[in-house]
Amino acid sequence: KQEVTQIPAALSVPEGENLVLNCSFTDSAIYNLQWFRQDPGKGLTSLLLIQSSQREQTSGRLNASLDKSSGRSTLYIAASQPGDSATYLCASDGSSNTGKLIFGQGTTLQVKP
Protein backbone atom coordinates (compact mmCIF):
# COMPACT_ATOMS: atom_id res chain seq x y z
CA LYS A 1 0.00 0.00 0.00
CA GLN A 2 1.41 3.36 -1.05
CA GLU A 3 2.30 5.75 1.76
CA VAL A 4 3.42 9.33 1.21
CA THR A 5 5.34 11.34 3.79
CA GLN A 6 6.30 15.01 3.76
CA ILE A 7 9.03 16.60 5.81
CA PRO A 8 9.06 19.10 7.43
CA ALA A 9 5.47 19.59 8.58
CA ALA A 10 6.05 23.31 8.89
CA LEU A 11 8.69 25.74 7.69
CA SER A 12 9.27 29.43 8.27
CA VAL A 13 11.79 31.36 6.20
CA PRO A 14 12.64 35.02 5.52
CA GLU A 15 11.69 36.46 2.17
CA GLY A 16 14.21 35.82 -0.59
CA GLU A 17 15.47 32.46 0.61
CA ASN A 18 15.63 29.43 -1.61
CA LEU A 19 13.99 26.39 -0.02
CA VAL A 20 13.34 22.70 -0.54
CA LEU A 21 10.29 20.70 0.45
CA ASN A 22 10.64 16.94 0.67
CA CYS A 23 8.26 14.14 -0.22
CA SER A 24 8.89 10.40 0.05
CA PHE A 25 6.78 7.46 -1.07
CA THR A 26 7.01 3.76 -0.31
CA ASP A 27 5.95 2.19 -3.63
CA SER A 28 8.27 3.21 -6.46
CA ALA A 29 5.93 1.79 -9.14
CA ILE A 30 4.21 5.10 -9.70
CA TYR A 31 2.85 6.63 -12.91
CA ASN A 32 3.24 10.22 -11.80
CA LEU A 33 3.74 12.50 -8.83
CA GLN A 34 1.91 15.78 -8.44
CA TRP A 35 2.60 18.83 -6.27
CA PHE A 36 -0.27 21.03 -5.09
CA ARG A 37 -0.66 24.27 -3.23
CA GLN A 38 -3.48 24.84 -0.75
CA ASP A 39 -4.31 28.25 0.70
CA PRO A 40 -6.28 28.38 3.98
CA GLY A 41 -9.93 27.49 3.41
CA LYS A 42 -9.36 26.83 -0.27
CA GLY A 43 -9.12 23.88 -2.59
CA LEU A 44 -5.98 22.50 -4.18
CA THR A 45 -4.14 24.20 -7.02
CA SER A 46 -1.98 21.97 -9.17
CA LEU A 47 1.61 23.24 -9.39
CA LEU A 48 3.59 20.58 -11.19
CA LEU A 49 3.06 17.02 -12.42
CA ILE A 50 6.05 14.78 -13.04
CA GLN A 51 5.50 11.65 -15.07
CA SER A 52 7.41 8.54 -14.05
CA SER A 53 9.63 8.79 -17.13
CA GLN A 54 10.69 12.33 -16.22
CA ARG A 55 13.19 13.48 -13.64
CA GLU A 56 12.02 17.04 -13.17
CA GLN A 57 9.56 19.73 -14.12
CA THR A 58 9.89 23.49 -13.89
CA SER A 59 7.39 26.32 -13.72
CA GLY A 60 8.66 29.80 -13.00
CA ARG A 61 10.40 29.79 -9.62
CA LEU A 62 9.32 26.23 -8.92
CA ASN A 63 11.26 23.11 -9.77
CA ALA A 64 10.15 19.61 -8.84
CA SER A 65 12.38 16.56 -9.13
CA LEU A 66 11.57 12.87 -9.00
CA ASP A 67 13.81 9.95 -8.08
CA LYS A 68 11.68 6.83 -8.36
CA SER A 69 14.39 4.42 -7.26
CA SER A 70 14.80 6.13 -3.91
CA GLY A 71 11.11 6.99 -3.56
CA ARG A 72 11.68 10.73 -3.28
CA SER A 73 10.53 13.97 -4.77
CA THR A 74 11.57 17.51 -3.90
CA LEU A 75 9.95 20.85 -4.60
CA TYR A 76 12.44 23.68 -4.89
CA ILE A 77 11.19 27.24 -4.52
CA ALA A 78 13.61 29.95 -5.58
CA ALA A 79 13.65 33.46 -4.15
CA SER A 80 10.68 32.88 -1.87
CA GLN A 81 8.03 35.59 -1.48
CA PRO A 82 5.35 36.20 1.19
CA GLY A 83 2.77 35.20 -1.43
CA ASP A 84 4.27 31.71 -1.44
CA SER A 85 2.94 31.17 2.09
CA ALA A 86 0.58 28.18 1.89
CA THR A 87 0.44 24.45 2.49
CA TYR A 88 2.20 22.34 -0.13
CA LEU A 89 0.99 18.82 -0.74
CA CYS A 90 2.55 16.07 -2.78
CA ALA A 91 0.52 13.16 -4.09
CA SER A 92 1.34 9.90 -5.81
CA ASP A 93 -0.93 7.65 -7.80
CA GLY A 94 0.68 4.43 -6.63
CA SER A 95 0.72 1.63 -9.20
CA SER A 96 -2.98 1.55 -10.07
CA ASN A 97 -2.97 4.00 -13.03
CA THR A 98 -6.50 5.07 -12.15
CA GLY A 99 -5.71 8.65 -11.21
CA LYS A 100 -6.54 7.94 -7.58
CA LEU A 101 -4.09 10.01 -5.50
CA ILE A 102 -2.43 9.26 -2.17
CA PHE A 103 -1.44 12.46 -0.40
CA GLY A 104 1.17 13.38 2.13
CA GLN A 105 0.15 15.46 5.12
CA GLY A 106 1.60 18.61 3.65
CA THR A 107 4.24 21.18 4.54
CA THR A 108 2.93 24.51 5.78
CA LEU A 109 5.24 27.27 4.58
CA GLN A 110 5.41 30.76 5.99
CA VAL A 111 7.57 33.33 4.18
CA LYS A 112 8.17 36.37 6.35
CA PRO A 113 8.58 39.82 4.76
Place this chain on the structure above:
Amino acid sequence: GAGVSQSPRYKVAKRGQDVALRCDPISGHVSLFWYQQALGQGPEFLTYFQNEAQLDKSGLPSDRFFAERPEGSVSTLKIQRTQQEDSAVYLCASSLVLGSTEAFFGQGTRLTVV
Protein backbone atom coordinates in the same frame (compact mmCIF):
# COMPACT_ATOMS: atom_id res chain seq x y z
CA GLY B 1 -17.50 26.19 -16.44
CA ALA B 2 -13.83 27.02 -16.29
CA GLY B 3 -13.07 24.90 -13.26
CA VAL B 4 -14.47 22.33 -10.85
CA SER B 5 -17.37 23.81 -8.90
CA GLN B 6 -18.63 22.51 -5.56
CA SER B 7 -21.68 23.50 -3.59
CA PRO B 8 -22.44 24.41 -0.95
CA ARG B 9 -19.11 25.89 0.16
CA TYR B 10 -20.11 25.50 3.80
CA LYS B 11 -22.65 23.23 5.44
CA VAL B 12 -23.59 22.95 9.09
CA ALA B 13 -25.63 19.87 9.91
CA LYS B 14 -27.12 18.65 13.13
CA ARG B 15 -26.04 15.19 14.17
CA GLY B 16 -28.29 12.64 12.53
CA GLN B 17 -29.22 14.88 9.61
CA ASP B 18 -28.68 13.78 5.99
CA VAL B 19 -26.56 15.99 3.70
CA ALA B 20 -25.89 16.12 -0.04
CA LEU B 21 -22.77 17.69 -1.51
CA ARG B 22 -22.61 18.57 -5.19
CA CYS B 23 -19.71 18.58 -7.64
CA ASP B 24 -19.71 20.02 -11.17
CA PRO B 25 -16.55 18.79 -12.92
CA ILE B 26 -14.80 20.48 -15.80
CA SER B 27 -16.90 19.93 -18.92
CA GLY B 28 -15.82 16.83 -20.81
CA HIS B 29 -13.76 15.36 -17.99
CA VAL B 30 -14.24 11.62 -17.81
CA SER B 31 -12.90 10.91 -14.33
CA LEU B 32 -14.28 12.34 -11.11
CA PHE B 33 -12.87 11.79 -7.63
CA TRP B 34 -14.07 12.55 -4.10
CA TYR B 35 -11.66 13.11 -1.21
CA GLN B 36 -12.11 13.84 2.48
CA GLN B 37 -9.70 16.20 4.24
CA ALA B 38 -9.63 16.38 8.02
CA LEU B 39 -8.18 19.46 9.68
CA GLY B 40 -4.41 19.56 9.36
CA GLN B 41 -4.25 16.42 7.23
CA GLY B 42 -3.81 15.62 3.58
CA PRO B 43 -6.86 14.62 1.54
CA GLU B 44 -7.89 10.96 1.66
CA PHE B 45 -9.51 9.14 -1.23
CA LEU B 46 -13.20 8.24 -0.95
CA THR B 47 -14.42 7.11 -4.37
CA TYR B 48 -14.10 7.70 -8.10
CA PHE B 49 -16.11 7.49 -11.30
CA GLN B 50 -15.34 6.97 -14.94
CA ASN B 51 -18.28 8.65 -16.64
CA GLU B 52 -21.31 7.29 -14.76
CA ALA B 53 -19.62 4.11 -13.53
CA GLN B 54 -18.37 4.05 -9.96
CA LEU B 55 -15.16 2.06 -10.29
CA ASP B 56 -13.80 2.26 -6.77
CA LYS B 57 -15.58 3.08 -3.52
CA SER B 58 -13.05 1.49 -1.21
CA GLY B 59 -12.38 4.75 0.64
CA LEU B 60 -15.95 5.39 1.77
CA PRO B 61 -15.74 5.18 5.58
CA SER B 62 -19.12 3.57 6.17
CA ASP B 63 -22.37 2.59 4.49
CA ARG B 64 -23.72 6.00 5.48
CA PHE B 65 -21.73 7.45 2.61
CA PHE B 66 -23.07 7.17 -0.92
CA ALA B 67 -21.95 8.79 -4.17
CA GLU B 68 -23.52 8.92 -7.60
CA ARG B 69 -22.92 10.40 -11.03
CA PRO B 70 -25.99 9.27 -12.98
CA GLU B 71 -25.33 11.08 -16.27
CA GLY B 72 -21.57 11.05 -16.19
CA SER B 73 -21.27 14.74 -15.36
CA VAL B 74 -22.48 16.20 -12.04
CA SER B 75 -21.82 14.07 -8.98
CA THR B 76 -23.43 14.06 -5.55
CA LEU B 77 -21.90 12.75 -2.34
CA LYS B 78 -24.58 11.93 0.20
CA ILE B 79 -23.98 11.32 3.89
CA GLN B 80 -26.81 9.85 5.89
CA ARG B 81 -27.28 10.25 9.65
CA THR B 82 -24.24 12.51 9.97
CA GLN B 83 -21.89 12.05 12.92
CA GLN B 84 -19.39 14.47 14.42
CA GLU B 85 -16.49 12.50 12.93
CA ASP B 86 -17.86 13.32 9.47
CA SER B 87 -16.82 16.96 9.97
CA ALA B 88 -14.20 17.66 7.31
CA VAL B 89 -13.65 19.35 3.97
CA TYR B 90 -14.93 17.28 1.07
CA LEU B 91 -12.98 17.85 -2.13
CA CYS B 92 -13.96 16.91 -5.64
CA ALA B 93 -11.49 16.56 -8.50
CA SER B 94 -11.80 15.76 -12.18
CA SER B 95 -9.41 14.73 -14.91
CA LEU B 96 -9.75 14.56 -18.64
CA VAL B 97 -9.24 10.85 -19.09
CA LEU B 98 -9.10 7.72 -16.98
CA GLY B 99 -5.65 7.07 -15.67
CA SER B 100 -2.86 9.01 -14.12
CA THR B 101 -3.24 12.46 -15.58
CA GLU B 102 -3.39 15.89 -14.02
CA ALA B 103 -6.23 16.31 -11.54
CA PHE B 104 -8.07 19.59 -11.05
CA PHE B 105 -9.71 20.27 -7.71
CA GLY B 106 -12.71 22.28 -6.62
CA GLN B 107 -12.76 24.64 -3.64
CA GLY B 108 -14.30 22.00 -1.41
CA THR B 109 -17.29 21.85 0.89
CA ARG B 110 -16.59 22.34 4.57
CA LEU B 111 -19.02 20.18 6.55
CA THR B 112 -19.46 20.81 10.26
CA VAL B 113 -21.63 18.41 12.22
CA VAL B 114 -22.87 19.82 15.53
